[in-house]
Each structure stands twice: as C-alpha cells, then as structure tokens.
Amino acid sequence: MPRPIRKKIIAIVEAAHLRRLVDLMQGCGAAGLTVIDGREGYGVTGDWTREGVFEAVEMKIVHTVVNAQTADAVFEKAEVFFRRYPGIIYAHDVEVVRGERF
Amino acid sequence: MSDAIGLALINLTTPAVLFFALGIFAGVARSDLSIPQAVAKGLALYLMLAIGFKGGAAVAEVGLSYTLLLAALAGVLLSFSLPVVAFALLRAFTKVDRATAAASAAHYGSISVVTFVAGSEFLTLTGLVWSGHMVAVLAIMETPAILTGLWLAGRASKGPDPEARPELIREVLLNGSVVLLIGAFLIGWASGPSGMARLDLFVNGLFQGFLCLFLLDMGLVAARRLNGARKLGWSGAAFGIVMPLIGAFAALPLAWLIGMTPGDAAALMILSGSASYIAVPAAMRIALPEADPSVYLTLSLAITFPFNLTIGIPLYAGVASAVLGG
Numbered sequence: 001m002p003r004p005i006r007k008k009i010i011a012i013v014e015a016a017h018l019r020r021l022v023d024l025m026q027g028c029g030a031a032g033l034t035v036i037d038g039r040e041g042y043g044v045t046g047d048w049t050r051e052g053v054f055e056a057v058e059m060k061i062v063h064t065v066v067n068a069q070t071a072d073a074v075f076e077k078a079e080v081f082f083r084r085y086p087g088i089i090y091a092h093d094v095e096v097v098r099g100e101r102f
Numbered sequence: 103m104s105d106a107i108g109l110a111l112i113n114l115t116t117p118a119v120l121f122f123a124l125g126i127f128a129g130v131a132r133s134d135l136s137i138p139q140a141v142a143k144g145l146a147l148y149l150m151l152a153i154g155f156k157g158g159a160a161v162a163e164v165g166l167s168y169t170l171l172l173a174a175l176a177g178v179l180l181s182f183s184l185p186v187v188a189f190a191l192l193r194a195f196t197k198v199d200r201a202t203a204a205a206s207a208a209h210y211g212s213i214s215v216v217t218f219v220a221g222s223e224f225l226t227l228t229g230l231v232w233s234g235h236m237v238a239v240l241a242i243m244e245t246p247a248i249l250t251g252l253w254l255a256g257r258a259s260k261g262p263d264p265e266a267r268p269e270l271i272r273e274v275l276l277n278g279s280v281v282l283l284i285g286a287f288l289i290g291w292a293s294g295p296s297g298m299a300r301l302d303l304f305v306n307g308l309f310q311g312f313l314c315l316f317l318l319d320m321g322l323v324a325a326r327r328l329n330g331a332r333k334l335g336w337s338g339a340a341f342g343i344v345m346p347l348i349g350a351f352a353a354l355p356l357a358w359l360i361g362m363t364p365g366d367a368a369a370l371m372i373l374s375g376s377a378s379y380i381a382v383p384a385a386m387r388i389a390l391p392e393a394d395p396s397v398y399l400t401l402s403l404a405i406t407f408p409f410n411l412t413i414g415i416p417l418y419a420g421v422a423s424a425v426l427g428g
Contacts, residue, residue, distance in 0.1 A: 014391070016391075057387065085391045086391060
C-alpha cells in the first residue's frame with residue numbers, strides 16, 4: 001500500500017543561532033522537530049568540533065518532517081537566514097505513516 | 103630580578119600549571135586523552151560557583167567599603183576602553199577584517215574567569231592578599247567590552263544584526279557565567295562565615311583538584327586550537343602576547359590612583375590582561391556571525407591564556423608588589 005510522501009528537512013546550524021531557526025520553522029507551520037548535537041565536521045568556513053565549555057561554536061542538527069507547502073515556506077525564509085549565518089539546510093522526500101500529522 | 107624569577111618558578115611548578123602543560127603535551131602528541139564535554143562544563147560551573155561564593159563570603163567577613171565602588175569603576179573603564187586599543191592594533195598590524203577585529207577586540211576588554219581563578223590561587227600562594235570584592239569587579243568587567251566591540255563593528259558596513267537583538271541582550275545580561283558568578287557572590291555574602299563553614303570542603307578543600315582537572319582539559323583544547331595560530335601569522339600571534347601586557351599595565355596606574363593594595367592591584371592587572379573565551383564568543387556569534395571565530399578563539403585560548411597562566415600572572419603579581427608594595 002503506498003504511503004504518504006512528505007518532505008524531511010535537515011538543517012545544520014550554529015548553537016548560537018538555533019533558537020531563531022527553530023522559531024523560523026515553527027512560524028512556517030512545522031508541527032514538530034527534533035534537535036540533536038553535532039560532534040565534529042568541516043565546511044567552507046573551516047572545521048568545528050564539540051569541545052570544552054564553548055557552546056557558541058557548536059553545531060546543532062535540526063530534523064523536521066513537513067508537507068510540501070510548509071517546506072517551500074521554510075526554504076524561502078532559510079535562503080535569507082543562511083545568507084548571514086553559518087550552516088546548511090536541505091530536504092528530501094520520505095514516506096510517513098499518519099500523514100495527516102505533517 | 104631574583105624575586106621575579108622566584109615567582110615565575112613557583113608558578114610554573116604549581117600542579118594546576120603542570121596539568122595544563124600535560125594537556126598541551128597530550129593534545130600536541132595526539133594522545134586519545136580527553137575530558138568528556140559534560141564534565142568540562144560541570145567543572146567550569148564549579149569554578150564559577152566556588153570563586154563567586156568565596157568572594158561573597160570574604161566581603162561578608164570584612165564588610166563593604168568605597169574601595170569596591172572605585173575598583174568597579176576602574177574595571178568598567180578598562181573593559182570599555184581596552185577593545186579600542188586592541189581593535190586599532192589588529193587593524194594596523196594584522197590582515198583580519200573589520201568584523202573579526204571588532205569581535206576579537208571585545209575578548210580583550212572582557213575577562214577570563216579561569217585566568218582569574220588561577221591568578222588568585224597564585225596570589226594566595228605567594229602571600230599577596232586580595233579582597234573578595236574583586237570577584238564582583240570580575241563579573242562587572244564581563245559586559246562593557248561586548249558593547250564596545252559591537253560599537254566598533256557597527257562602524258563597519260555590516261554591524262550587529264537587528265533581528266538578533268533580543269537574543270543578544272539576553273546573552274549579555276543573563277549569560278550563564280555572569281548569573282552564576284553574581285548569584286554565588288550574593289549567596290556567599292548573604293550566608294557569610296557560617297555559610298562558608300558549611301561549604302568549606304566543597305569550595306576550598308576540593309578546589310585545587312577540580313582546577314587541575316579543568317586546566318588539563320584547557321590544555322587539550324588549547325593544543326587543538328594551536329593549528330589555527332598558523333592562520334594568524336606572526337603579527338597575530340604577537341598581538342596575543344602584547345595585548346594582555348597592555349591591558350595589565352593599563353590597570354596599574356588606575357590601581358595606584360585609587361589606592362589599591364598590591365594584592366588587589368595584581369588581581370585587577372590579571373583581569374585586565376586576560377581575554378574572555380566563554381561569555382564574549384557566545385555574544386559575538388549571535389551579533390557578528392561574519393566574524394571568524396577561529397581567529398578570536400585561537401587568540402584568547404591558544405596564545406593569551408597559556409601566556410597569562412605561565413608568565414603573565416607571576417609578572418603582574420611581581421610588578422604590582424614592587425610598585426605598590428613599598
């Protein structure tokens with residue numbers, strides 16, 4: 001039986017800017033999301049790692065599953081957000097159960 | 103001269119400094135030694151609680167005087183003005199962009215709690231008595247530099263982000279380290295000698311051990327950050343050593359002017375010569391995301407902090423003692 005298709009959005013953002021990104025997603029209609037800690041990595045602005053007591057440069061990973069319309073709204077606002085703040089955002093299609101929740 | 107060498111030797115052979123050196127060695131040698139991040143954060147909280155509480159309890163014992171007000175004013179003046187000097191030096195002698203120079207400059211007006219903790223232990227060890235109210239001065243000096251840094255950045259084409267303002271204000275005023283330091287200071291003050299008697303083992307007996315563990319972690323982190331020093335070049339690295347000296351020696355005439363004791367003057371020099379690496383980076387990431395954190399974290403953690411811990415602290419103590427002691 002075919003299952004409903006929704007968009008899974010994944011964003012990687014500095015801890016210092018997490019709250020504003022979460023607010024942005026909620027404002028666009030994301031019904032739920034999960035934030036997990038990044039451990040280490042690198043990108044165009046250099047490498048990063050979780051270390052000591054320095055939360056400011058830690059990276060957080062935000063996961064949310066939304067419908068296509070909400071995903072468009074999130075991406076439109078994220079364009080502006082990530083023009084200034086370090087991080088990335090991307091999405092792909094996922095199968096879900098209880099599609100009415102997203 | 104022999105006094106200065108004697109002080110430096112005393113400092114270099116304290117367990118705390120030796121554990122820091124061990125951390126640097128382990129980091130450079132790529133040992134798998136590591137302190138779990140939650141433990142490091144817990145240790146930082148412990149140090150702030152202990153130093154705040156001890157400062158408050160000391161004030162309860164000897165009482166408040168106008169010297170606290172004068173010391174606070176001196177601290178605020180230094181914190182506001184030192185970033186201007188740091189910014190001018192960075193722009194004149196290094197290639198860092200304006201936002202990064204402003205963010206880095208703010209670090210040098212603000213203070214490092216751990217440098218102060220290590221410094222105050224050294225002062226106690228060498229018999230230089232410092233007043234508990236210097237902890238309040240420490241807390242007061244955290245913030246003005248952030249405002250100067252933002253002002254310096256605001257004069258650039260791209261200043262602080264207006265949308266981030268509420269978050270920035272919350273970070274500046276309610277930063278966890280400021281809340282814990284001031285809170286513990288007030289609790290120590292309110293509970294006085296009887297409170298100290300109850301927490302004596304926690305804030306005094308265990309203090310050296312926890313400081314050693316924290317500095318071991320700081321050594322590991324500083325070693326990781328040493329890679330970033332190459333990016334700074336010689337002039338950037340030299341800034342990380344010259345700026346704390348400028349900060350510390352700017353504090354000396356102020357300390358003399360307001361009649362500080364040699365111990366308090368040394369404490370003020372340690373504060374002025376230190377560079378923040380907890381409160382200011384957090385504020386700068388929010389306000390100036392385009393500033394390069396690898397520059398200011400490398401400067402304050404990998405260059406200035408080790409310099410102060412090994413050479414700066416005994417130097418400031420020796421000078422304060424020589425100039426104001428007699």
